[in-house]
Amino acid sequence: MTKLQKSQIRGAVQVLSQAPAGAVANERLVSNPNATRMKLKDGEVRDEVAQNLYDTINFAVGQNPIGIHSFFSSVQGKPSSATNLRQNNMLESAVSFRVTGMSLEGMSEDFANWRVLPLIMKASGIRFRIGEKEYFQCPAYMVGGRFDVAFERTQNVATADTAASLLVYQRYGASAASSIVFGGKHALDIAPLQSFRVDMEVSSNAIYGLSTTHVVDAANTVELTAATPATNPVALMFVLKGLQRRPVQ
Amino acid sequence: MTRVKLADGKLRDEVRQPMYDTIVILGGQSPIGIHTFFSAVQGKSINATNLRQNNMMESGVSYRVQGMGLDAQNLNVQNIDVLSLIMKASGLKFRIGEKVYFTANLNQVCGRVDTVMSACPGSNATLVEKAFGHLGAPSVAQIAFKGQYAIDIAPLQSFAVDMEVSSDATYGLSGGLVARATPAANTKVEFTLSLKGLMRRPVQ
Numbered sequence: 364m365t366k367l368q369k370s371q372i373r374g375a376v377q378v379l380s381q382a383p384a385g386a387v388a389n390e391r392l393v394s395n396p397n398a399t400r401m402k403l404k405d406g407e408v409r410d411e412v413a414q415n416l417y418d419t420i421n422f423a424v425g426q427n428p429i430g431i432h433s434f435f436s437s438v439q440g441k442p443s444s445a446t447n448l449r450q451n452n453m454l455e456s457a458v459s460f461r462v463t464g465m466s467l468e469g470m471s472e473d474f475a476n477w478r479v480l481p482l483i484m485k486a487s488g489i490r491f492r493i494g495e496k497e498y499f500q501c502p503a504y505m506v507g508g509r510f511d512v513a514f515e516r517t518q519n520v521a522t523a524d525t526a527a528s529l530l531v532y533q534r535y536g537a538s539a540a541s542s543i544v545f546g547g548k549h550a551l552d553i554a555p556l557q558s559f560r561v562d563m564e565v566s567s568n569a570i571y572g573l574s575t576t577h578v579v580d581a582a583n584t585v586e587l588t589a590a591t592p593a594t595n596p597v598a599l600m601f602v603l604k605g606l607q608r609r610p611v612q
Numbered sequence: 613m614t615r616v617k618l619a620d621g622k623l624r625d626e627v628r629q630p631m632y633d634t635i636v637i638l639g640g641q642s643p644i645g646i647h648t649f650f651s652a653v654q655g656k657s658i659n660a661t662n663l664r665q666n667n668m669m670e671s672g673v674s675y676r677v678q679g680m681g682l683d684a685q686n687l688n689v690q691n692i693d694v695l696s697l698i699m700k701a702s703g704l705k706f707r708i709g710e711k712v713y714f715t716a717n718l719n720q721v722c723g724r725v726d727t728v729m730s731a732c733p734g735s736n737a738t739l740v741e742k743a744f745g746h747l748g749a750p751s752v753a754q755i756a757f758k759g760q761y762a763i764d765i766a767p768l769q770s771f772a773v774d775m776e777v778s779s780d781a782t783y784g785l786s787g788g789l790v791a792r793a794t795p796a797a798n799t800k801v802e803f804t805l806s807l808k809g810l811m812r813r814p815v816q
Contacts, residue, residue, distance in 0.1 A: 496816070500662045504683055504804075551613060552613065564657070
């Protein structure tokens with residue numbers, strides 16, 4: 364390489380480094396447009412994107428939560444805030460998913476429901492099924508990332524200190540906390556058109572489930588009553604975290 | 613999905629899967645004594661345990677323990693002291709076969725206690741109290757056995773985790789502490805111990 368050629372390269376590098384940050388980033392993208400494309404064994408090419416797969420179930424006001432609630436089994440008619448699966452229980456043809464983690468999200472800001480989320484979490488078990496086999500089981504609190512709750516007292520000014528009320532905010536999961544991680548080779552693959560679902564079983568077991576004999580306060584409110592939404596419904600969202608492979612379009 | 617070949621040539625599925633069991637301390641029951649996890653799993657629902665036989669895995673199923681955690685929660689203001697006092701006065705022993713592989717004070721395994729509490733006058737000027745407490749924090753692996761220090765449970769080998777709540781006059785629950793650590797009548801407090809790691813099971 365001649366001295367002139369070397370100086371031209373140095374000059375080019377210098378120009379690039381002087382360009383605005385956005386322009387440099389674009390240059391890098393253009394120089395490697397196939398960074399997230401991969402080739403299957405049969406030679407077909409797929410886009411691979413980091414993408415959550417999620418679905419939501421709703422507990423209506425007055426609805427007894429006991430029973431098995433299946434995520435990803437009834438996705439029709441739900442908005443994108445509730446699900447991004449387009450067919451019940453399966454991905455489309457040529458679309459696959461590599462599960463590298465999972466979490467359960469929930470939120471309530473209704474004081475009348477302040478015991479609903481913690482009691483459902485305590486009384487629920489999770490089963491993740493792909494095809495015929497069960498690949499993961501846990502109590503809901505493990506996948507929900509435990510629980511955070513905040514109370515706040517407000518004071519009714521008109522009646523001085525006698526009619527103060529409580530506000531409550533609660534949630535499953537914490538920001539940037541990945542509850543369950545399937546690292547490396549222990550990732551779980553969902554093949555195209557293979558059925559999968561996540562069952563959340565809210566137990567009625569007399570001791571370990573939502574009991575009708577054990578109480579949660581001095582007013583003798585039984586667990587099942589306290590876990591039933593009042594005033595407003597409560598929604599829970601299950602999220603599979605990982606990589607989606609889809610046809611290059 | 614991951615498959616591994618054993619030394620004898622047999623194939624196993626290897627899945628990342630916690631093993632867990634729950635014990636309950638009922639209202640009015642003194643917590644003092646030894647409570648054994650994984651020893652009485654029959655009749656429990658899936659939120660309480662996923663072990664199918666008392667104290668052992670089935671034939672062809674083994675488990676590599678890479679960590680453990682203990683979780684509990686309380687939302688009854690009458691039991692506001694129960695979790696923290698039991699945590700302070702308890703020790704854990706993890707046994708496989710004849711040997712003890714891990715001992716710890718409970719606070720090392722459960723990731724400490726968080727409590728939120730509020731009190732305010734109700735509309736009739738009586739005090740309304742709300743409380744929420746839990747052991748364990750999100751995404752915290754309390755005890756980790758890394759790399760070569762993982763602990764293996766072979767198929768059909770017995771194992772258990774003992775939680776001993778002490779009545780020692782100095783370091784345990786004694787005097788008035790026993791009543792404060794006892795759940796109120798008609799209530800209950802549950803503790804779930806989980807082993808975290810890899811399960812190997814037959815390829816079906």
